Amino acid sequence: xxxxxxxxxxxxxxxxxxxxxxxxxxxxxxxxxxxxxxxxxxxxxxxxxxxxxxxxxxxxxxxxxxxxxxxxxxxxxxxxxxxxxxxxxxxxxxxxxxxxxxxxxxxxxxxxxxxxxxxxxxxxxxxxxxxxxxxxxxxxxxxxxxxxxxxxxxxxxxxxxxxxxxxxxxxxxxxxxxxxxxxxxxxxxxxxxxxxxxxxxxxxxxxxxxxxxxxxxxxxxxxxxxxxxxxxxxxxxxxxxxxxxxxxxxxxxxxxx
Amino acid sequence: xxxxxxxxxxxxxxxxxxxxxxxxxxxxxxxxxxxxxxxxxxxxxxxxxxxxxxxxxxxxxxxxxxxxxxxxxxxxxxxxxxxxxxxxxxxxxxxxxxxxxxxxxxxxxxxxxxxxxxxxxxxxxxxxxxxxxxxxxxxxxxxxxxxxxxxxxxxxxxxxxxxxxxxxxxxxxxxxxxxxxxxxxxxxxxxxxxxxxxxxxxxxxxxxxxxxxxxxxxxxxxxxxxxxxxxxxxxxxxxxxxxxxxxxxxxxxxxxxxxxxxxxxxxxxxxxxxxxxxxxxxxxxxxxxxxxxxxxxxxxxxxxxxxxxxxxxxxxxxxxxxxxxxxxxxxxxxxxxxxxxxxxxxxxxxxxxxxxxxxxxxxxxxxxxxxxxxxxxxxxxxxxxxxxxxxxxxxxxxxxxxxxxxxxxxxxxxxxxxxxxxxx
Numbered sequence: 001x002x003x004x005x006x007x008x009x010x011x012x013x014x015x016x017x018x019x020x021x022x023x024x025x026x027x028x029x030x031x032x033x034x035x036x037x038x039x040x041x042x043x044x045x046x047x048x049x050x051x052x053x054x055x056x057x058x059x060x061x062x063x064x065x066x067x068x069x070x071x072x073x074x075x076x077x078x079x080x081x082x083x084x085x086x087x088x089x090x091x092x093x094x095x096x097x098x099x100x101x102x103x104x105x106x107x108x109x110x111x112x113x114x115x116x117x118x119x120x121x122x123x124x125x126x127x128x129x130x131x132x133x134x135x136x137x138x139x140x141x142x143x144x145x146x147x148x149x150x151x152x153x154x155x156x157x158x159x160x161x162x163x164x165x166x167x168x169x170x171x172x173x174x175x176x177x178x179x180x181x182x183x184x185x186x187x188x189x190x191x192x193x194x195x196x197x198x199x200x201x202x203x204x205x206x207x208x209x210x211x212x213x214x215x216x217x218x219x220x221x222x223x224x225x226x227x228x229x230x231x232x233x234x235x236x237x238x239x240x241x242x243x244x245x246x247x248x249x250x251x252x253x254x255x256x257x
Numbered sequence: 258x259x260x261x262x263x264x265x266x267x268x269x270x271x272x273x274x275x276x277x278x279x280x281x282x283x284x285x286x287x288x289x290x291x292x293x294x295x296x297x298x299x300x301x302x303x304x305x306x307x308x309x310x311x312x313x314x315x316x317x318x319x320x321x322x323x324x325x326x327x328x329x330x331x332x333x334x335x336x337x338x339x340x341x342x343x344x345x346x347x348x349x350x351x352x353x354x355x356x357x358x359x360x361x362x363x364x365x366x367x368x369x370x371x372x373x374x375x376x377x378x379x380x381x382x383x384x385x386x387x388x389x390x391x392x393x394x395x396x397x398x399x400x401x402x403x404x405x406x407x408x409x410x411x412x413x414x415x416x417x418x419x420x421x422x423x424x425x426x427x428x429x430x431x432x433x434x435x436x437x438x439x440x441x442x443x444x445x446x447x448x449x450x451x452x453x454x455x456x457x458x459x460x461x462x463x464x465x466x467x468x469x470x471x472x473x474x475x476x477x478x479x480x481x482x483x484x485x486x487x488x489x490x491x492x493x494x495x496x497x498x499x500x501x502x503x504x505x506x507x508x509x510x511x512x513x514x515x516x517x518x519x520x521x522x523x524x525x526x527x528x529x530x531x532x533x534x535x536x537x538x539x540x541x542x543x544x545x546x547x548x549x550x551x552x553x554x555x556x557x558x559x560x561x562x563x564x565x566x567x568x569x570x571x572x573x574x575x576x577x578x579x580x581x582x583x584x585x586x587x588x589x590x591x592x593x594x595x596x597x598x599x600x601x602x603x604x605x606x607x608x609x610x611x612x613x614x615x616x617x618x619x620x621x622x623x624x625x626x627x628x629x630x631x632x633x634x635x636x637x638x639x640x641x642x643x644x645x646x647x648x649x650x651x652x653x654x655x656x657x658x659x660x661x662x663x664x665x666x667x668x669x670x671x672x673x674x675x676x677x678x679x680x681x
């Protein structure tokens with residue numbers, strides 16, 4: 001049994017091959033063509049894993065660009081896939097918070113990783129990976145440096161709700177000589193507050209898992225824990241939760257066929 | 258559409274702007290309706306109505322007015338059409354359901370208000386709908402805040418008579434609504450110059466009852482599995498019910514139901530019997546708002562019932578016909594109309610009861626509670642609706658959207674995830 005999952009996100013494309021024992025994985029930027037990114041990433045992963053396309057029994061595509069590829073056996077929403085992936089990566093979790101490049105979602109799940117309820121914010125970039133990227137740019141730092149720079153800093157609250165206006169606000173703060181780290185800490189707090197209010201509508205939980213590219217940022221993680229008042233699990237492959245979930249769902253469909 | 262330019266010009270319409278709408282509608286209609294497989298033949302009539310939407314019926318209203326008849330424009334299912342028809346006038350539903358009209362409304366209304374209200378005001382002020390030009394008077398109501406204040410602005414351009422719909426349903430409120438209907442009757446008599454007799458009112462209570470019965474019969478066919486008609490088609494028929502000639506509409510709808518009965522007997526459906534059956538509840542969907550139905554049904558799930566004003570609220574509950582005096586008839590009307598469970602009333606537990614009952618009657622697998630953007634009433638009520646459904650173990654999802662195409666893909670993702678939740 002050989003199955004695969006591809007999660008074509010707005011900022012990065014993730015692919016996973018599962019042979020029942022081992023998970024092969026890879027990530028690459030999506031760029032401007034989701035279709036091309038999917039082909040390249042899948043091709044690369046096949047090489048890496050030593051399998052051929054014909055050997056793959058079932059492939060599920062998910063994510064923002066899921067309808068742009070023609071070689072998937074099935075298309076499943078990222079909500080369902082993230083739920084499944086998070087349950088696998090973080091057994092016993094009942095609330096999944098996923099912050100991706102362009103959207104964020106909160107999913108209530110059961111032990112089997114099935115979706116019980118969900119809420120999404122995909123209408124506004126504020127509070128997503130895009131927000132972090134824009135501000136990191138304005139600060140002249142790399143997204144991967146944000147967590148370290150914010151460590152131990154008192155958050156400087158940002159007033160703007162909108163990413164575009166927040167960028168202007170940050171530049172203004174820098175001109176006033178405010179500390180970069182404090183600004184970044186304010187940024188993290190802003191994201192955490194937004195997602196926490198969405199999470200609270202899904203009901204309380206003390207078994208929260210945080211997935212998606214933004215979960216790699218320990219500063220956001222810490223802010224989120226502070227806002228929710230409970231510890232938050234970030235599994236090692238947090239960014240791959242969608243692709244892993246897709247592969248696991250592919251296994252289910254494959255056994256039924 | 259055949260050439261009605263002279264008629265539109267006579268009605269004082271902005272022909273150039275209106276042309277834009279006429280150009281866009283056929284494509285939209287094709288995408289949502291003509292693309293469907295295996296539609297009942299009886300849908301030909303309704304397709305024709307839409308194809309000639311700003312022609313055939315307006316021409317009939319023009320003729321009516323030439324003979325001295327009056328046309329009343331209405332915006333809400335609480336307004337008793339029976340009284341309008343009893344005075345020899347014609348009631349025509351005027352809600353706006355297209356993004357095309359919204360910018361016109363935004364010239365005078367805040368952007369952060371209901372799209373339906375913006376579209377209705379825009380259709381009038383931009384002069385891009387013949388129905389909005391044909392009405393001699395508009396009947397407004399004190400349902401929601403948005404509408405209450407919009408009437409004030411609209412009345413600068415067209416006569417508006419506002420009915421004071423109560424906020425609660427106690428005995429004293431039903432009595433108050435009875436009084437309001439009496440005042441409304443006086444107004445109708447004043448506008449038409451015709452006295453409303455108990456005989457005329459009885460006859461027209463029957464006329465509207467026939468229309469309701471026809472719709473009830475249509476919806477009953479949707480209780481079957483596989484469903485013999487799509488939700489998109491049922492919605493279109495319901496939308497047309499608001500402004501078509503009542504007798505003709507009843508007749509055509511009953512003809513269609515004869516055809517649907519045959520389909521049911523043959524087990525002939527337009528969706529697989531195992532597709533998840535969806536209820537849509539919430540705010541009304543004025544023509545040509547087909548957005549959510551189109552998304553849900555192209556994701557593979559039939560919409561089998563609507564708990565909305567463009568759904569069961571329009572036809573459920575009948576008027577008690579035993580009264581013989583005007584007073585008795587008006588009381589019967591008041592009682593029947595007060596049974597409509599709109600979120601503008603508090604409390605509105607009746608709506609939750611209706612939803613739970615309809616889930617059983619229509620064998621619903623999942624409920625989508627959808628309100629138009631900025632509707633405080635329905636979005637706030639959603640909390641209690643969802644709570645009740647969750648308690649009953651019925652899957653529910655809440656959506657909020659407007660008339661634009663901008664969020665269609667986001668809505669589609671949510672609907673797909675919800676259908677995935679319901680299980681394959």
